[in-house]
Amino acid sequence: MLETARKLFALLDRRDCIQLALLFVAVLGMAFLQMASIAAVLPFLSVAANPGLVTSNAWLSWAFETGGFTSANNFLVALGSGALLALVISNAWMAATQWAQYRFVRGRTHALSTKLLKHYLFQPYVYFLRRNSGDLSKNVLAEVEQVTGGVLMPGLQLVTRAMVALVIVALLVALDPFLALLVTTVLGGLYGIFYIAVRRTLAGLGASRVAANTARYVAAGEALGAIKDVKLLGKEESFLSRFRKASSEITATVARAQIISDLPRYALETIAFGGVLLIALYLILRGDALQQVIPVLGLYAFAGYRLMPCLQQIFQALSKLRFGAAALENLHKELLGLGTQPVTSRSNGQRPSLLPLYHRLELEELTFTYPGAEAPTLKGITLSISANDTVGIMGPSGSGKTTLVDVILGLLRPEQGTLLVDGTPLTEHNLRAWQATLGYVPQHIYLSDESIAANIAFGVPPAEIDMKAVQHAARLAQIHEFVMSDLPERYWTVVGERGVRLSGGQRQRIGIARALYHDPALLVLDEATSSLDPETEAGVMAAIASLSGTRTILIIAHRESSLQGCDDILWLDSGRLMTQQPASGAGTWIAGRTTAVSCNGNSEKPRIS
DSSP states (O other), X not given: OHHHHXXXXXXXXXXXXXXXXXXXXXXXXXXXXXXXXXXXXXXXXXXXXXXXXXXXXXXXXXXXXXXXXXXXXXXXXXXXXXXXXXXXXXXXXHHHHHHHHHHXXXXXHHHHHHHHHHHHHTSOHHHHTTSOHHHXXXXXXXIHHHHIIIIIHHHHHHHHHHHHHHHHHHHHHHHOHHHHHHHHHHXXXXXXXXXXXXXXXXXXXXXXXXXXXXXXXXXXXXXHHTHHHHXXXXXXXXHHHHHHHHHHHHHHHHHHHHHHHHHHHHHHHHHHHHHHHHHHHHHHHTTOOHHHHHHHHHHHHHHHHHHHHHHHHHHHHHHHHHHHHHHHHHHHHHHHSSOOOOOOOSOSSSOOOOOOOSSEEEEEEEEEOOTTOXXXXXXXXXXXXXXXXXXXEEOSTTSSHHHHHHHHTTSSOOSEEEEEETTEEXXXXXXXXXXXXXXXXXXXXXXXXXXXXXXXXXXXXXXXXXXXXXXXXXXXXXXXHHHHHHOTTGGGOBOOGGGTTSOHHHHHHHHHHHHHTTOOSEEEEESTTTTSOHHHHXXXXXXXXXXXXXXXXXXXXXXXXXXXXXSEEEEEETTEEEEEEEOHHHHOOOOSEEEEOOTTSOOOEEXXX
């Protein structure tokens, strides 16, 4: 339990702790008000059972005389009104405290979800290569909710109800120590025994819930993310089966945990209220007069009315804490564990400084190995690219083409070697300055379910979109005419999820326009036309060709047609750069194979030239 508290507090900041301290003060006040509302019942019941106490009891006599009462009935009405007022104030304070607790918990759900998403977004690119997006989404959307609702809220309830139970027991002990301790020991002991019996089961159920929830998010994400393939191959039932199994398991674990937390109530309510009769018999057998028994019995009945829910809620809170411990462990590990340190944010409210390419981009003996891989993907790459040249990159699958480009983009950090921009080594300190000058067009363009303009100015708040820059980029990508003549709302036409209302060529052109929106000095196209038909590819490549000479362009491609007009051709094989030579024919692609000497001094390698 202490370890759970330590991990929970580690997720909270200083402001959260201050709010918790204020909540504790409110809870303390609520506990004493609860005690006062119970204690106020005793004088009323005592006078109602024996009006003679108004003169025989020193405290009641003092109150009677100080209040200026003239009859026992008037005094009894005043005592009843006071008890009712104490109950109203106590319940109002309790409602306000509960509201403050719920607001605090929901606020932490928002804060922790945002904090976790920020933690993920600012991780280096390599972090996402070994994590499942469904698992990350589950942590942000579901596990934070489980921690706040299943750990933080029960923790607050545990403290609240324990405080109330303690002051009620203290009141009962003040009246009759033996009877109060006997009742408390029986009820509290039964709850304690039951909790010890089920705590391991609850911990196991909590771990099962985390695993099942991960499987559920992954199954749903993969099914909907690949819906076209799912429909084409008729695999709806296969993915539904995966989801159904995980969903069924999480339902069963949550239901079992809930029934375990509720079970003691049914048995102990019978014991508690049956115990009221036993208390009456005990007092009578002890020789107390009936006039003394009735007020004490009423007090215990009212105290039991307050105490039993407290004990049940304490047990439920302990059960939820045990069940939610696995989710807390998971969130604690994600935010504060041995994860990769996040990179800095590019958007800090100010335009970043720039490190544009004016003269030459150089790689010197660059080597990169993916985490967990046995062999390097890039092996001692050395090359030089002149500014405003168009360079093609070819090689068989798995040769390291995309990895090379990802290193140039600063997404992957080489373990050895240096990347220099106009002689300036690329480091963690100037990485954002370099990336702010880059444009990237992948093979598969991600389009959000927003307008054409919002997709071109990707990530820019709607109020800050520069429509002149949007239209200029669209013209360079040769999609402006299509947008203006064929789309009903022109640049404000919504493209649908993942751009389903557009053709492949149109999506690629929007991708190119997006890459050009910020006027990059270096444009990278990673198999940007490999999924297009020849006619569409020719149109897209014509748009790219129109940019030649105005900026540096790197093109990864498998087809010869995609590299027409390149100034240089790089050939990679098994992670090594085999050749870097100017494309022959003054930019004309000539089919055939010749032999060229490796730039790195490797053995001769055939290349297309």
